[in-house]
Amino acid sequence: MSATTAPAPRIRALVFDFDGLIIDTETPEYQAWQEIFTAHGTTLPLQTWVRCIGTADHGWDPYAALEAGSGHQVDRAAVRAERRARIQTLMREQPVRPGVENVLRQAQQLGLRIGLASSSNLEWVSGHLRDYGLLQHFDVLRTSDDVARTKPDPALYRLAVEALGVRPDEAIAFEDSPNGLAAAKAAGLFRVAVPNPMTRQLNLDDADVVLPSIDAMPLQKLLALAGDRLGRVGSTEAS
Template identity: 50%
Template sequence: MALRAVIFDFDGLILDTETPAYTSWQETYRGHGAALDRELWTANIGTHGWDAARHLEELLGRPIDHAELRAARLTRHYALIDAEVVRPGVVGWLNEAKELGLAVGLASSSGEQWVGPHLERLGLREHFAVLATGDRVQRVKPDPALYRLALDSLGVDPGDAIAVEDSANGIAAAKAAGLPAVAVPNAMTVELDFSRADLVLDSLTDAGIAEVAARLGL
């Protein structure tokens, strides 16, 4: 097997932080008499730039207190995330990577102060040799910078690694960096276009690393 490394996304792949994020913003919008469009939200999963608070302000046609709104929304967001557990198959993939002697990295548009504590809480931090996070690059996904950083840090060529993603922006970033990419959609991203992915799995429990590598010709 030519495969030398597996690089995981975080939000929505390892831990479903995306459903809680959408739910908390959806509740916030409803509290102001507005509606959060699901398609608009999902189109921006995996990247930064779109501002939900500013969009709400535009819908209302009046200014809002962004700091107060974000503080209340985050409290709800964190409460919902605390009820989440590691997504199915993740631990199995991490254990198989160790058994196969593969390097394991993470490429996330989120910052290390978000990713790191969650990995520690879940007992997964020790599995990752590299955390390529959004605070370490100038541009996040769909730009390939995060994957290039992860590859450089692991000392692995793009063709010798697999990217595992849950969002279309993540798949675009991995492909732009030259990696074969596996999509594992979640409840929030299942309707997105994953035609650029080399393989789409309903869950990481559907196939292990060795099987996926064989299916991708690695």
């Protein structure tokens, strides 16, 4: 089929990341680790931490880094408990990120399927969605519990769109990190980056669109843009 006759795909689903996109869990986690490193007389540079954002497969051990930086062994169980308690405290101050609830409501009104693809585990994701009153918006949740490798591997997105009953070129991925964007790109979804304070400085070149908030572009306009862009890509490949 030629580029002039290939119809643009109709977007039928939205797939959301969780950490840093729906709720900024990333800033509290980094702050908690920063405080721990400082208490042990060392530092945790942001450029070291950002490699962990959006993936569970970063290969970096914060406990080993803490011991190397401080020059002494630490009680890892105690540090883990301290970190979790501090994150819980900081999370109580975190609202749902601007525009998220608005986009979820609009998507449901338009009859779109709604999924989530997260490198975190199901307990973490579903617990927070339930606490914030958002769980009912999602038709599908796919998390680290479902895959052997998390983002930037595309498996999470491939599973999410399959479970939603759509093709990758019928879905939009909303992400905040380079690892997430790379995963969505490899899976064939249209990518919208909505960076948070931790990820604004990172390379978001894999995004098709970068927005300051998730509802900065009207959803209908975004659907049209994504459908047109994916349609042009598909027609070029088919010609």
